[in-house]
Amino acid sequence: MTLSCRSAVSPRNAVSIAGVDPSGGAGVLADLKTFSALGVYGCGVVAALTAQNTLGVTGVHTPPVEFLRLQIDTLFADVAIHAVKVGMLGNARTVEAVADRLAHWRAANIVLDPVMVAKSGDALLDRAAIGKVRECLFPLACIVTPNLPEAGKLLGARAPESIREMRRMAECLRDLLPRGLDRWVLLKGGHLPGDELCDLLFDGERMIELPARRIATSNTHGTGCALSSAIAALLARNAGQPDAVETSVRAARDYLLHAVAAADSLAVGSGHGPVHHFHALWRD
Numbered sequence: 503m504t505l506s507c508r509s510a511v512s513p514r515n516a517v518s519i520a521g522v523d524p525s526g527g528a529g530v531l532a533d534l535k536t537f538s539a540l541g542v543y544g545c546g547v548v549a550a551l552t553a554q555n556t557l558g559v560t561g562v563h564t565p566p567v568e569f570l571r572l573q574i575d576t577l578f579a580d581v582a583i584h585a586v587k588v589g590m591l592g593n594a595r596t597v598e599a600v601a602d603r604l605a606h607w608r609a610a611n612i613v614l615d616p617v618m619v620a621k622s623g624d625a626l627l628d629r630a631a632i633g634k635v636r637e638c639l640f641p642l643a644c645i646v647t648p649n650l651p652e653a654g655k656l657l658g659a660r661a662p663e664s665i666r667e668m669r670r671m672a673e674c675l676r677d678l679l680p681r682g683l684d685r686w687v688l689l690k691g692g693h694l695p696g697d698e699l700c701d702l703l704f705d706g707e708r709m710i711e712l713p714a715r716r717i718a719t720s721n722t723h724g725t726g727c728a729l730s731s732a733i734a735a736l737l738a739r740n741a742g743q744p745d746a747v748e749t750s751v752r753a754a755r756d757y758l759l760h761a762v763a764a765a766d767s768l769a770v771g772s773g774h775g776p777v778h779h780f781h782a783l784w785r786d
Contacts, residue, residue: 513543514738515581518731519574519600520589520617521550521562521626527776528554528724533587533731535779540757542735545581547573549600550592552626556723556771562626564592567599574603584738585611587731588639594631601638611737614643615730618652632656640678644737645686645747647730648675650693661693665700665711672704681706686747688733690726692716703751710748714759721765721775728777729758 518533526532530546537544549570553561577583586609591597604612616635618627627635632655640646653671654661656678662668672689679685689702696716703710732754740746764781778784 517545536731540735556773587734590617597634
């Protein structure tokens with residue numbers, strides 16, 4: 503038998519720094535699925551552990567900060583990381599440690615998904631850490647992707663209840679990012695009522711409306727994780743291209759909408775099931 507020799511390729515690499523959901527619907531495990539589905543090599547740094555299923559969260563454990571720092575340093579010292587997704591961090595010390603090491607390594611294409619509450623309503627971020635997210639991580643982020651309740655908590659205000667209020671909140675969130683740089687806010691409007699939903703993408707000058715038809719399904723566990731990790735994967739692939747952020751966001755939303763549309767073809771758990779990360783790859 504003759505083995506063919508193929509030259510090695512250098513893939514685009516992305517890392518998820520987030521919590522672990524044992525059910526695989528959210529967090530690092532879901533992010534790695536998304537990276538893989540979009541043709542990017544996925545790495546993971548565990549910032550928190552949860553006891554969680556499709557029904558809810560029964561416990562949270564945060565690893566020692568020193569070990570978290572070691573995970574990041576060991577990875578970045580060896581692997582070229584082209585994009586970073588930051589998700590659940592749990593507490594203020596973890597937020598500070600992640601920000602410190604990402605700044606040290608001059609990480610690029612950071613997608614900040616300020617995870618605060620699970621789909622079940624369980625808290626995933628200490629109140630004391632919210633200010634640290636604004637102070638330490640916003641200055642590093644290429645794009646922040648809060649939903650409406652998260653946006654309200656970040657700004658100490660109630661969540662928007664209309665597109666008009668979303669516009670104002672997107673402007674306020676953009677004011678927290680460095681001025682004069684290519685930094686973006688993606689404010690997700692899924693919590694507004696109605697059959698239509700609209701996200702807002704704002705860079706300080708252009709307010710881009712991204713409408714979509716709401717998909718009728720209860721299997722929406724991990725939608726925010728899938729979207730933010732899809733943006734990170736596509737930023738890794740599109741880096742250096744014109745309009746890389748807008749192009750990546752539009753393609754990431756398209757990926758997520760198809761993943762949600764296919765979610766009912768999976769039967770995982772008895773609560774809010776996951777989206778179908780591999781909808782374009784799996785065949786019956």
